[in-house]
Amino acid sequence: MIGRLTRTVDRISTTATEERAFLTVNNLKVAFPTEDGLVQAVDDVSFSIEKGKTLAIVGESGSGKSVTAQALMGLLDRKSAKVSGEIWLNNVELLGLSTSQLQSMRGDELAMIFQDPMSSLHPFYRVGDQIVEAMRAHRKVNPKEARREVIDMFKRVGIPAAERRVDAYPHQLSGGMRQRVMIAMALINGPDLLIADEPTTALDVTVQAQILELIQDLQKEFGTTVIVITHDLGIVADMADEVAVMYGARIVEKGPTHTIFNEPEMPYTLGLLASIPRMDMEAGGRLLPIPGNPPSPLRLPKGCVFEPRCRYASMNNGLSETVRPDLLPSGSPDHLVRCHLPQETRRRIAEEVLTTLRSGTKQQ
């Protein structure tokens, strides 16, 4: 009780005068010192989300999206990762918290669903017990009530025969069921923020849609703010209110979902959109893959990090090779783009690529 009170007092005292969104991340940087040099995994990432909304962070492997999520959860090892910047959740700055303060928030006010539900559940404990453990870390419940609450939550996340399944071990459940268990575990304490790190990557395609729908239903029901981390643009279109595209440890484009899908400006975003097969494409229509591979985080290009793979970088008289572009508003203030190309050029290129894709013109 006293703990709760002091926590509340702490929170009031840390409340600044300025008005912040429910989740505000300012200039988040994460670096890992290695023997080969400093790996800047996340560089100067800023974003904010209003309560109850969904932000999608999109990018290839190694773009820094998962590290961003782990930084938010405070899961990065303080000894091996250098984290700086600000993370404000409900007007509490998370990076400045002590380990024990953070522990009391993790799993309670912010929770996370991981990519692979098999390896994310402890193989030696019953799934029900693993969830009860999450409850008891944050509040006092007697075992009977806890069990009933877990069964209720199992029913809510669509686990059939919940009374029996609470006593199952993870290996006795299917992949979809395991991910439902992970979702139940994440939601058991009613978190305000849910981070889903590639929640469907390890699942069968038929199960993916069910899990996404479930997350959205529960989000509506609980008013949870969701950050979904994915490389699957289908999920983004399905769930997100806003999209942040990450490349080479940075956000390269950010905006409302419909803007990103219909009026993308950064060539990398365009490349992502052009490289997914679409149902409305005519048979024989070509995908436009992005050439090359993501840069090594140890040897990032001097200029624009996407420059070596960009088809349009040569249109800048070498500007892209030497100068890092900034993330600047383009058109509306909520659409941010990190690109040296002039706005008109970017829009014209996007227009051309998207029309080609939509019409499915065969490129002879």
Next chain:
Amino acid sequence: MIGYLIRRVLGMVLLLFLLTLAVFFLFNMIPGDPARLTCGKICTPTLLAQNRHKLELDIPPAEQYVRFLGGLINGRTYAADSPSPVYCPAPCLGYSFLRHQQVLSLITKALPVTFWLALGGFIIWIITGLAAGIYAALHRGKWQDRSIMGLALVGYSLPSFFIGLVLIFFVVLEWGLLPFPQWVSPTDNPVQFFQTMILPWIVIAVLNAAFYVRLTRNQVLETLGEDYVRTARAKGLRERVVVVKHALRAGLTPIVTAAGLDLAYLLGGAIITESIFSLPGMGSLAVDSVVRSDLPVIAGVTLVSAAFIIFANLIVDLLYAVVDPRVRVG
């Protein structure tokens, strides 16, 4: 589960049977004549033949083996037709004509000594090994880790006779902190029992703890990187719970295996430690019998020690199912 147990026990019996066969023929092939050894200094050919008959060495080896097996189950009488037959009740592991004692009674006298030695040492080394291993894992790369691993390396490299002699020299002779070790049963004189056993326990524990520190540290470090440990942290659990309940528990299987087999191995006798502290256990019995070429005793000790290992294997396999629910025996 029941079917599995029956199969395993039958397998154990078969293995033990093969073991008796191996032991029996190995000792038949060893050069030297047991009859000659029991004959004494004034040996005449008649006396030798008499002895040979008494030891039942004048019959074919196959027949000897059958009698040996029969003795295990029903007991046997050596030299039934001689004026002084020797009866060996079941389970007869043999009769030492050098000591004029049943092998089984020699072993039952030695076993409690070894049991207490092994048990005490085991408790000390498991506790210190696990605790130091976890501590080192949590401070990986720092001075705490380095000093623990350095100490473990030293402990691992020091021969047990060296540690034992150094301990006796300083603790008993130089500083007089403990009386000279003199075996006594814990029920007869608990104080003297502890005074006698504490140094042998330390010797046993140092060597083994060193190994368990490394094993535990590596296991914990490996499981600390697992996804489910990250999940445990994401739940907001305290670090101690994360490490012990989630990381250590997952890495326990190899530790359980090693511990079970090491304990069983020790029950077969800690030859050097027992010799240094003059504990009349299985190890001393074995050494003594080898020195005197008391073949029936050597065979008996070998069989009993091997039986411990075989039995420990079964226990360890059953423990797997307790430690790891994914292992379903059957």
